[in-house]
Amino acid sequence: MSGEKIKTCLWLFWINLFIGAFTFGGGYIVVPMISKYYVRKKHLFSKEELLSMAAIAQSTPGAIAVNLSALAGHRTAGLPGVLASCLGAVIPPLVILSAVASWYEAFSSSTAVEAVLRGMQAGVAALIVDIVVDMWRMILRKKSALLHAMVPGAFVASFVFHLHIAVILAVCCILSLWHVRIKQERRCG
Structure with missing residues (x-):
């Protein structure tokens, strides 16, 4: 491995260690952090590529x-980047959860910890709304009636009809594949 690749892998390890240590609230919370460091600061890939990767990460x-x-x-x-990134990403939650498990009684009865966690919930909600808005903007740029209908359709299926998210994802994937196939047939035919 070249010196430049080793330097990149060390950066990947440290940045994912940092992101893992300071992002609480679930998977989509890391997207703004990855956007900040990978997209805006290092220009390693575009925001559209990041949102596509986020969609893949959600569905795997x-x-x-x-x-x-x-x-x-x-x-x-x-x-090597995968290994460095994953190692950096899993160490902080592993350490934090081990500490919380060791001192569960003290954490579970602390009003200060409860207040901090409630405050973090508000911040997490704002970050999730930001990601949803970014994804919606990306979908709107595609100018596809199917994609435009899929977002509110998935919302209604989840929150009104309480369908399991795996069913919603499967239906969206099938509809998208069908849409791509029809577009290819129109181009060829």
């Missing part, structure tokens, strides 16, 4: 944050 098994760090690491430095 496992933790979204780790999946997204693996995809970003692969895009940046190949397999």
